[in-house]
Amino acid sequence: IKRGGQVYYVFNRIRDINEKKIKLQTMMPDIRIALTHGRMDGKEIEKVMKDFLDKKYDVLLTTTIIESGMDISNVNTLIVEDSHRFGLAQLYQIRGRVGRSWQKAYAYFFYPDRRVLKLAAFQRLKTLTEHTDLGSGYKIAMRDLEIRGAGELLGARQHGHINSVGFDLYCQIVKEEVDKLKGLTVEEDINIQIELPVSAYIPKNFIRSENDRIKLYKSLGSIDSEAEAENIVSGLEKRYGNIPEVVTNLVNIAKIKCLSKKAEIERVIYLRSRGIVLRKVQLSRYKIEPLEDKYPMLSYVDKNREVLIKTGDEKIDAELIIKILNDIISLALN
Structure with missing residues (x-):
């Protein structure tokens, strides 16, 4: 006034x-x-x-x-x-x-x-x-x-499958099928396998609503960059306060999966006898050598195109894996 x-x-x-x-x-x-x-x-x-x-x-x-x-x-x-x-x-x-x-x-x-x-x-x-x-x-x-979900794209009902799979994924599926009908080449999505010995989930005492937890799982599962993951984290902190370690682990796994896809790495797994293995790395030994100098615990196995990160009995360092994946992506682009 x-x-x-x-x-x-x-x-x-x-x-x-x-x-x-x-x-x-x-x-x-x-x-x-x-x-x-x-x-x-x-x-x-x-x-x-x-x-x-x-x-x-x-x-x-x-x-x-x-x-x-x-x-x-x-x-x-x-x-x-x-x-x-x-x-x-x-x-x-x-x-x-x-x-x-x-x-x-x-x-x-x-x-x-x-x-x-x-x-x-x-x-x-x-x-x-x-x-x-x-x-x-x-x-x-x-x-x-x-946010609300939508009805069927090809039907009269004002509810359908979009809300159960996520709007983006639903649109992606529809687009792929339309492209197939048009005779266009549809690139197959890489199925990244992440197997790390860490607890990663959204506890009920952090987010009570089951629908909200499902939406968060979907959001993390569809990130395209680390920045997108950080935006989600920022929103969670504003909304719920301090983030539990298990949720931080979940965010880190989402980042690892996103970066692995960009680096065309098919598997990130933990083997007790060896450590963390990045499998099917699309780089030669010559390209990987700078990383072996930078990270003493890292080695390259020519036979299987694997990058091995020795961990010993230490706790899994997700941030280290993220740094290495970023370096692999940078080397692939140069």
Whole structure:
């Protein structure tokens, strides 16, 4: 209000909205607050909106009815209470009610402690913060489709198999089948085998929701880079706090699998008698020699095209494996 504009305050519980107005008025006695919601008479809503448009009020306490095209250029601030209860498309639509003139706009989405948020709600809010540019609607719609799941692509039901396998994987399967029908060459996906003696899983006392745990497994299983894995870790820390060792192990295994695919390595396995073996390395001994100098515990076996990392009785060092894989990728590119 001190910025010279007006405010939309979205509170979507009609039963409690009058009580909310009293609380706000008590907190800010000098602020003029109007109230409107979908159960009011049409003429009454029209009068309130006209008075708000004429700047007789500073704040409009309202429900989601404002998403239906109420454009007032002087409104420069939006406050949404309990934003975690809204759908992503709905939040995007409501956010569009401000910033419709030359004035800089501000949108505040309030939610309870992130520890009690479900993962899907957290992802919705995170998506809004990541897509603030003009023309973000398509990206938000695609992200919304991924978060909620979708119905059958070729059918009438509004639910199908997408949610059970993940949107990206479902699209990948469909694309491969379409390419086959077109007679195009479909590259076979490399099945990377990772066998390391570490506990790697998502415990129930870390993420209670089974659906959220499944979504996290899917997200880690489909990463394309270390940076993508770190973004997931950052989101988990913000959402749940300190990450257990078993989850860190899971993230590291996801990184190893991602890097192994890039290096065209088929297996990363632990053999008690030998150590960690990277099997079917696509580099010659000549190329590997710099790594043998850099890592004393590393050796190359010509016969099987294997890189051996001797560990002895020491704990498996996942970060060391990741460094070596990155070096192998760098050597392959040079």
